[in-house]
Amino acid sequence: MSVTAPPPIRPVPPGSTLPAARGHRPRRPRGTSLYAHGEPLVWLTGSALIVSVLMIVALLGLVLTMGLSTFWPQHVTEVTSLSGEHWMGEITDSERYVPDADMLSFLEPEVRASAEAALAASPDGRVRRRLFRTGNFDLSGSHFRWIDDYETAAEAQPEWAVVLERMAWGRFYGTPAAFLVDGDVVAEGPEASWAAFEREHEPSRARFDELREIEVFAVGDTHHRIEEARQALREVELTDGQDSDRYRAAQAEHDRVVAAAERDYATLDERRTALRAENDRYALRMATADGKTLDVTVADVVRGYPANQLGFVARVGVYLSRWWEFLWDRPREHNSEGGVFPAIFGTVIMTLIMSVLVVPFGVLAALYLREYAKQGWAVSAVRIAVNNLAGVPSIVFGVFGLGFFCYIVGGWIDESFYAANLPNPTFGKSGLLWASFTLALLTLPVVIVATEEALAAVPNSMREGSYACGATKWQTIRRIVLPRAAPGIMTGMILAIARGAGEVAPLMLVGAVKLVDKLPLDLRDWSGSLGPIPTGAMHLDRSFMHLGFHIFDLGFQSPNSEAAKPMVFTTTLLLIAIIVSLNLIAIWVRARLRRRFQGTHI
Amino acid sequence: MIEASETQRPSTGPTPARPGLDVRRPHEGGAVPRRPRHGGLFESIEQGRQFETVRHEAAAREDAVLEIDDFDLYYGAVRALHGVSLVCPRGKVTALIGPSGCGKSTLLRSVNRMNDLIDSVRIDGDMRLNGDSIYAPGVDVIQLRKRIGMVFQKPNPFPMSIFENVVYSLRIDGERDRSVLEEVCESSLRGAGLWSEAKDRLHESGLALSGGQQQRLCIARAIAAEPEVLLLDEPCSALDPIATGRIEELIDELKGSYSVLIVTHNMQQASRTSDFTAFMYLGRLVEFGPTEDIFVNPRLKETEDYVTGRFG
Ligand SMILES: Nc1ncnc2c1ncn2[C@@H]1O[C@H](COP(=O)(O)OP(=O)(O)O)[C@@H](O)[C@H]1O
Ligand SMILES: [Mg+2]
Numbered sequence: 001m002s003v004t005a006p007p008p009i010r011p012v013p014p015g016s017t018l019p020a021a022r023g024h025r026p027r028r029p030r031g032t033s034l035y036a037h038g039e040p041l042v043w044l045t046g047s048a049l050i051v052s053v054l055m056i057v058a059l060l061g062l063v064l065t066m067g068l069s070t071f072w073p074q075h076v077t078e079v080t081s082l083s084g085e086h087w088m089g090e091i092t093d094s095e096r097y098v099p100d101a102d103m104l105s106f107l108e109p110e111v112r113a114s115a116e117a118a119l120a121a122s123p124d125g126r127v128r129r130r131l132f133r134t135g136n137f138d139l140s141g142s143h144f145r146w147i148d149d150y151e152t153a154a155e156a157q158p159e160w161a162v163v164l165e166r167m168a169w170g171r172f173y174g175t176p177a178a179f180l181v182d183g184d185v186v187a188e189g190p191e192a193s194w195a196a197f198e199r200e201h202e203p204s205r206a207r208f209d210e211l212r213e214i215e216v217f218a219v220g221d222t223h224h225r226i227e228e229a230r231q232a233l234r235e236v237e238l239t240d241g242q243d244s245d246r247y248r249a250a251q252a253e254h255d256r257v258v259a260a261a262e263r264d265y266a267t268l269d270e271r272r273t274a275l276r277a278e279n280d281r282y283a284l285r286m287a288t289a290d291g292k293t294l295d296v297t298v299a300d301v302v303r304g305y306p307a308n309q310l311g312f313v314a315r316v317g318v319y320l321s322r323w324w325e326f327l328w329d330r331p332r333e334h335n336s337e338g339g340v341f342p343a344i345f346g347t348v349i350m351t352l353i354m355s356v357l358v359v360p361f362g363v364l365a366a367l368y369l370r371e372y373a374k375q376g377w378a379v380s381a382v383r384i385a386v387n388n389l390a391g392v393p394s395i396v397f398g399v400f401g402l403g404f405f406c407y408i409v410g411g412w413i414d415e416s417f418y419a420a421n422l423p424n425p426t427f428g429k430s431g432l433l434w435a436s437f438t439l440a441l442l443t444l445p446v447v448i449v450a451t452e453e454a455l456a457a458v459p460n461s462m463r464e465g466s467y468a469c470g471a472t473k474w475q476t477i478r479r480i481v482l483p484r485a486a487p488g489i490m491t492g493m494i495l496a497i498a499r500g501a502g503e504v505a506p507l508m509l510v511g512a513v514k515l516v517d518k519l520p521l522d523l524r525d526w527s528g529s530l531g532p533i534p535t536g537a538m539h540l541d542r543s544f545m546h547l548g549f550h551i552f553d554l555g556f557q558s559p560n561s562e563a564a565k566p567m568v569f570t571t572t573l574l575l576i577a578i579i580v581s582l583n584l585i586a587i588w589v590r591a592r593l594r595r596r597f598q599g600t601h602i
Numbered sequence: 603m604i605e606a607s608e609t610q611r612p613s614t615g616p617t618p619a620r621p622g623l624d625v626r627r628p629h630e631g632g633a634v635p636r637r638p639r640h641g642g643l644f645e646s647i648e649q650g651r652q653f654e655t656v657r658h659e660a661a662a663r664e665d666a667v668l669e670i671d672d673f674d675l676y677y678g679a680v681r682a683l684h685g686v687s688l689v690c691p692r693g694k695v696t697a698l699i700g701p702s703g704c705g706k707s708t709l710l711r712s713v714n715r716m717n718d719l720i721d722s723v724r725i726d727g728d729m730r731l732n733g734d735s736i737y738a739p740g741v742d743v744i745q746l747r748k749r750i751g752m753v754f755q756k757p758n759p760f761p762m763s764i765f766e767n768v769v770y771s772l773r774i775d776g777e778r779d780r781s782v783l784e785e786v787c788e789s790s791l792r793g794a795g796l797w798s799e800a801k802d803r804l805h806e807s808g809l810a811l812s813g814g815q816q817q818r819l820c821i822a823r824a825i826a827a828e829p830e831v832l833l834l835d836e837p838c839s840a841l842d843p844i845a846t847g848r849i850e851e852l853i854d855e856l857k858g859s860y861s862v863l864i865v866t867h868n869m870q871q872a873s874r875t876s877d878f879t880a881f882m883y884l885g886r887l888v889e890f891g892p893t894e895d896i897f898v899n900p901r902l903k904e905t906e907d908y909v910t911g912r913f914g
Binding site: 467479 | 716719744759762827
């Protein structure tokens with residue numbers, strides 16, 4: 001052992017000696033290495049977390065504020081311009097910009113003078129303009145209008161500015177002028193005509209709902225009966241030929257059903273005409289800010305309110321009624337107005353079917369990989385392939401789903417079971433079932449990987465204990481391994497749901513559409529105020545609406561993109577809320593399962 | 603060497619169930635005549651020479667429940683057991699002792715063919731449980747394991763209620779009669795000395811018990827199937843001294859009604875609880891005989907060194 005002490009690091013007080021063990025090797029001075037204390041890593045990891053959290057919070061904050069504020073009813077402002085024009089509408093946006101010099105030169109002299117004065121007064125050479133939702137598309141040809149501050153002569157919030165949300169043509173901003181019954185003026189002046197409107201509005205809407213019920217369901221039902229009879233006849237024809245007793249009997253039955261259906265149809269048509277005629281009697285004559293008038297049929301108005309007279313409670317009422325409509329009604333105006341109930345329903349039902357398909361399948365596959373297969377290069381190769389499947393662009397799954405599920409499998413099903421309906425495809429086209437299959441395939445890797453991890457986490461000692469009791473492999477898996485791995489499998493399911501419910505690209509190919517008449521499940525009155533009551537069978541072959549696709553459609557395909565923009569946020573908010581609640585349910589179930597192993601109670 | 607009279611002295615071990623054996627170093631007793639040495643037996647085993655197990659005659663006179671005949675076991679190319687022959691007497695406790703890695707667990711796991719679960723294992727030789735071959739072709743391993751109970755080093759209760767844990771072996775046989783299940787549950791828990799603690803919480807998770815209780819639950823689970831042999835692989839090594847004492851008492855109570863084969867690292871435990879002791883070294887059975895003889899009067903110097911703690 002060396003006895004020569006290294007140069008002391010700290011000055012050694014005279015008289016003291018370093019312990020022999022210390023003197024053996026030169027030591028670094030203590031406390032100098034930053035890494036030794038781990039400070040940089042704390043900062044590094046901490047800031048990485050902060051950045052991610054900030055991004056998530058910003059995204060959610062944007063979606064929340066935009067999504068929640070969309071439906072709040074604004075005041076209606078009337079603007080009089082220097083050149084004497086009048087506009088009325090809600091302010092939806094405001095910005096400061098640098099006006100183009102050329103453009104200024106085209107302005108009328110007084111406006112130009114005002115603009116130049118505003119520019120001179122502005123410290124940064126910018127002027128303000130505001131985006132007005134002016135509506136009245138059928139009269140003006142546009143929904144929105146930018147209005148510069150410098151062209152404004154006067155601004156007011158007229159007491160009788162009324163907002164009408166209509167079934168077609170978007171919103172209407174104006175002042176009630178008169179109320180007409182059968183074309184005769186029965187009330188004049190804003191107050192009287194608005195009172196008459198409010199009196200007639202609800203009965204009109206009730207008639208309208210009945211009308212829609214008849215058109216969508218009752219008429220569809222009679223068509224369906226005729227179509228069924230035709231198919232039954234065709235089936236007999238395919239088996240027995242036209243020249244047979246059975247065919248003649250079927251023909252008689254067919255004629256009887258068709259006659260009955262046509263009688264029903266005539267009754268319905270009569271009722272429909274009566275309802276329409278009654279609704280057409282009532283109209284509200286509206287005057288716009290620039291003095292034009294328009295007669296609005298009362299039944300065409302979804303919601304109307306005198307925007308500047310509303311107190312806070314009334315505003316909340318309008319806000320909530322818009323949310324209600326959004327959640328429970330179907331879309332109108334190219335999806336930019338109305339509700340998204342069919343899309344909510346489609347998303348939820350598709351996600352559920354997908355989970356029902358993917359979870360058992362993925363769990364079985366993972367069980368084989370982890371419990372039965374002999375671990376070796378083949379299993380590793382399969383595992384790598386499964387993991388890589390998760391990285392395949394989702395549109396590829398869409399293409400595969402369309403080609404394989406819709407055309408091959410669906411085509412085969414049609415030939416075998418729905419031959420009477422050919423050449424119209426039943427399952428041989430995109431639809432709910434195939435979309436669910438495609439997404440199940442897409443999320444399969446997630447479930448397999450999560451399940452494999454959960455299985456691997458089951459202690460081997462438990463398996464051995466079970467084998468030692470004389471249990472077979474399957475008994476061990478069913479009674480020990482699967483229950484123990486269940487929370488982990490639930491985690492896989494949660495991830496699959498989150499992935500599947502948010503997926504859009506493959507759905508465009510395999511079943512999601514812009515608008516549907518009918519839900520995949522026959523609901524009696526899904527447009528009504530009491531929510532859906534299932535009455536009939538699932539139609540897995542039908543196309544469906546999906547919130548993710550709806551967002552895409554609103555954002556990029558809408559003819560009225562300014563009006564659709566806020567709806568993008570609202571729909572996103574809704575989609576996130578649905579995914580969160582599906583996840584919460586799964587997490588709750590998982591927590592219950594976990595308690596079995598950790599807590600004291602079963 | 604320890605004199606025979608020394609075995610009558612009161613034990614110094616904790617709560618012995620019966621008069622323990624004093625395993626003090628023999629030379630503390632003063633000058634005792636030395637026995638002839640089997641010079642360098644361990645070295646010759648290490649070099650792989652042939653070697654004959656030393657058997658005490660007393661063991662051969664017993665009625666055997668489990669016979670192990672010239673049993674070899676290989677993990678791939680590595681040989682873990684070399685021609686082990688052993689006879690476990692019925693209704694008695696047989697202890698397997700030896701340094702870590704000498705193949706005690708391997709031998710124990712061979713009895714209920716748990717080693718079948720490891721792909722690389724090859725065996726040679728046979729074992730017989732009450733005369734029925736264990737390794738003959740065509741033996742139903744599942745049926746075999748139902749005749750043998752096993753308790754592992756670390757308590758491994760299943761993720762289910764105490765009740766379901768105990769009646770697990772009946773459940774997998776499809777027993778549904780509630781009264782049968784309840785009866786077996788109670789008698790097994792009583793047998794494992796857990797009834798008084800667990801009777802009010804039968805439907806709580808087995809994992810909510812303490813370590814010692816969990817191990818007794820595992821013993822209850824093993825005896826619920828009324829096994830012909832009970833295999834215990836260091837059942838106390840994960841437990842505190844008090845829980846260990848309770849398990850030792852329990853093994854003592856099981857004696858007579860069950861035939862037990864127990865692996866232990868603890869010499870005092872072996873001397874206190876077992877009737878016969880087998881000393882293993884590097885995959886060989888070195889010496890086998892009545893526990894008293896092995897601890898007090900071993901025939902091999904090496905055994906003596908090991909049981910007195912001078913080796914290891
Ligand atoms: N699964 C296994 N694969 C390969 N070798 C093993 C395996 N299990 C045990 N062994 C080896 O077999 C020998 C005996 O092990 P073991 O029976 O566990 O010893 P003990 O229980 O006496 O401590 C050791 O050398 C160990 O490394
Ligand atoms: Mg061991």
